[in-house]
Amino acid sequence: MNLLEIIQTRRSVRKYQPTEVEQEKLDYILECARLAPSAVNFQPWQFYIVKSQEAKENLFECYHNKWFSTNPAPVFIIACGDKNASWKRKSDSKDHLDIDIAIAFEHICLAATEQGLGTCWVCNFDMEKVVSFLGLPENMIPVAITPLGYPEVEEVKKTPRKEKEEICMVI
Ligand SMILES: Cc1cc2nc3c(=O)[nH]c(=O)nc-3n(C[C@H](O)[C@H](O)[C@H](O)COP(=O)(O)O)c2cc1C
Helix, strand or coil: CCHHHHHHHCCECCCECCCCCCHHHHHHHHHHHHCCCCHHHCCCEEEEEECCHHHHHHHHCCCCCHHHHCCCCCEEEEEEEECCCCCECCCCCCECHHHHHHHHHHHHHHHHHHCCCEECCECCCCHHHHHHHHCCCCCEEEEEEEEEECECCCCCCCCCCCCHHHHCCCC
16 A cells, blocks of 8 residues: 555544454554654653553543443553653744654554554543553653554444645645
């Protein structure tokens, strides 16, 4: 698949097969995250790979949406950002932490698609619960979570997008 085909194929997958994710595929996906660009190349991220049943049970308590724990993925990735390590723009102190994490996280999603795996961005989790479950220090913020696994084979609904003319202005 070329990049456009990977982007066209990616969907939010909310139902998974229990089949394990091969270690080589997981390594490949994490390498794609590691190589992501970041402001001033500060790389203010850490990725928690949730594999054990005990850790998954804890994670399910952090996001009470039925799909998350029904037909769950065999692996989950939690992307966290270090507030002390991110670039803040001098002129207005804007923190670029979320942008950096989002780029790396979408690398994960696209790499997973290329490998035949599904993902789903999850940000609507209970922040306090994730912090306590991972035992994060004050400077570390959980930004996004995704399940990772082989999609349960069923037609995943295609979501609409705005037309190019609505979103692009040539000036
Ligand atoms: C920043 C962000 C946060 C999201 N948070 C959630 C979430 O908490 N729960 C969920 O089920 N989907 C979540 N999504 C998935 C979106 O609903 C989904 O990407 C969007 O509807 C487009 O569908 P598609 O991913 O299948 O193309 C999130 C997506 C993004 C980019």
